[in-house]
Amino acid sequence: MKTKKLFTLSNAVTKENIKEVMQQAIALELATIPTYLSTYYSINRAQDQDKLYAKIHAQLSQSGERTATEIDELTQELKLDVLVYSNKSAALIMSVVIEEMLHLALACNVKQAVCQTAPDLMGIGKGLSFPTQLDGHIPEFQINAAKLSLKQLTTFLQIESPEPFVDPYADKLLQDTIDYQTIGRLYEMIIKCVAEDFPGPYDYRPQLLPPDSPERPRPYYSQNSMNTVHYDREHNPQFANGEDSGGLVGVYDAHSAIDALERIIDQGEGRSKFKQHTLIWGEDKMPVPMEVVDGKVTFWEGDYDDAGKEIAHFAKFLEAYSLGGYYQEKFRNIQGLDDFFSYFVYDTDANPRTADYVASGNQALALASELGNAVFAYILLMIEACYYKDESTQYDLFIFGIHKSMIWLLSGVGNQINQYTYSKDNKAYKGALTFEPFSFEKSFLRPKAQIMNLVDQLAKADPTNWGWAIKSENYFPSLPDVGLDYTIEADMPKVPGTPYTHHH
Amino acid sequence: MSELTTKELHVCMGLNSCKNAGYSGNNDCAGKGDCSTAVGHPCHTLNACKGQGGCGIFGTTEELCHPGENECRYQGSCGVPILSSRFMAQGPNKGLSVWQLARIRFEEKRNQNGEPFGEAPQQYGPSEDYVNTVRGTTGVDYSSCGQSGSRSCSYINNPTDRKAAANQRVLKMEQESAQKLPETLSNCDCKNDGN
Secondary structure, three states: OOOEEOOOOOOOOOOOOHHHHHHHHHHHHHHHHHHHHHHHOOEOOOOOHHHHHHHHHHHHHHHOOOOHHHHHHHHHHHHHHHHHHHHHHHHHHHHHHHHHHHHHHHHHHHHHHHOOOOOOHHHHHHHOOOOEEOOOOOOOOOEOOOOOOHHHHHHHHHHHOOOOOOOOOHHHOOOOOOOOOOHHHHHHHHHHHHHHHOOOOOOOOOOOOOOOOOOOOOOOOOOOOHHHEEEOOOOOEEEOOOOOOOOOOOOOOHHHHHHHHHHHHHHHHOOOOOOOOOOOEOOOOOEOOOOEEOOEEOOOHHHEOOOOOOEOHHHHHHHHHHHHHHHHHHHHOOOOOOOHHHHOEOOEOOOOOHHHHHHHOOHHHHHHHHHHHHHHHHHHHHHHHHOOOOHHHHHHHHHHHHHHHHHHHHHHHHHHHHHOEEEEOOEEEEOOOOOOOOOHHHOOOOHHHHHHHHHHHHHHHOHHHHHHHHHOOOOHHHOOEEOOOOOEEOOOOOOOOOOOOOOO | OOHHHHOOOOOOOOOOOOOOOOOOOOOOOOOOOOOOOOOOEOOOOOOOOOOOOOOOOOOOHHHHOOOOOOOOOOOOOOOEOOOOOOEOOOOOOOOOEHHHHHHHHHHHHHHHOOOOOOOOOOOOOOOHHHHHHHHOOOOOOOOOOOOOOOOOOOOOOOHHHHHHHHHHHHHHHHHHHHHOHHHHHHHHHOOOOOO
16 A cells, blocks of 8 residues: 655754744654554553453363363463553553654644744644654654554654664665654754744744633643553552653743653653663564563663653663563464463554445444544544633633543444454454544534434444434533634533633 | 433432432432432533533543533533543643542532531442432443543453452552542632643
């Protein structure tokens, strides 16, 4: 499948092109979110442990190599390998997604303040399709929307790599590349330009910031949720993100702009001045993993963010990669078992398309895919609208719209769509979000009305699984109604005594 | 008449203001109600009214410091009822009991207003078994949202041992939370804008 370039990265950042470069940086941050989410939703992170035990037990029993006691003990051990790893890898990915959302907002704030221009997220969304690539890297590498695997985690490592690397498959990839840049080096060029040419103070324009009330602060960025929690082998909760790993920053001058940009570098790549793990290729042309001892890896000082409290994105993915490889090898060496990842990863196609679902004749699957794309586009619209609104309206949009959409609506579709199966090229796959562009401009209806139309159609096509979507007004019906011109209509379902009003 | 207009709405056991205002309607006084009367909902942003948001699973540090004290519809941090096993997922109090914080907030308000209250039916809040019993249900999952799995579980294979181990682990969290409650409140009193 031919890859489609998301943008063309500049070789230098100047005061003349910084507006375009910041838009490119925003596109880069935005592109990571569906990439990581597509993998996150492929993971069955909390499956029925008794069914899993029974499956593994039956497989081990067939070989006749072990006593009943040995089979019981080994089954329990392997069951925990699957349950703990699947939950942990999902939590690690979600913890990065949350911070990529933060990075997106930080980059948008910088563009709004330094360039005096609002971010164009909808424009980026219209050009984003998979497979894609991040221009500017040498070598360029293909990025798929795909299920969890060592190969997919390798792509994640390439995206977050703190150091330049030589792709072992470079001779098979695209050749029309420009100078090599890591994401961090792009931001370092921007920082240099801001420091030299944009000292500030900048004229006020709305940025994504919580209402500043000393009596009762109302922040809306949260580093952790239950989806970043995972459990160790004794089922004790573990938290993937630190609570003080940095949040939103208001950009008013060069100092605060650089603070925002450095947060992005620190959380993504770690502290390069200390010893840190980097992307090194092995003889098998796969990344060299961290050493795994007793089911754990050892981090180095530079693997953490600038505060030294949270593992940077690259190290999180290298941990998931290292542990995944360790368990895959372990399962491979035990007769009768399947591939390790097959026990908890839905068998989805890479870079699926709604057209595939339509061609298969599965109407509900096709509609679910359309709905997922519409919700993702609507999230971009709501974020973009924040850059035209006051703090109070931003808060409403976030709490009523973006949080609900990320936690419930997009997740609702992402976690349900893999219950559908379809055939393509005589092979059966599970459904997955496609993250294809969704154009609200094709209809005269407001975007929310278009979403509600899809919900209605889906509920009719598959009332068993989607009836709730129209019956419960707290989900889709209570989304804020944001127009493509950023107007907001208050059409939330009403409850006596608690009318909903927006402050335009 | 709907639940909205006939009952005082609160998010969990021991958080009622009046006699007979608990779920079953047979409690002696404030603070002794057996379960939530708020319109049940599973999670963040899905609450119907002011004061009906639970807490702990999704939300900011600030929101998690004020379980059941949301200002408006859809601003609730998490689902109701708040099981004793639910812990906070964010902020300096992460890993500690949500219900105990909700209860101490309730007691603070009552004390500030000079209003009496009684002991909650269960010291550390309701277990899932308890809620099922009170509500006349069997095996219903009241643990609320989140994709990471049950907050009250263990991986032991034998179901009986598994449940015992899970209960033991939850009890340990509850006891630790009780011990750290002053620290939990102190953490919330510090200005924390979540950034």
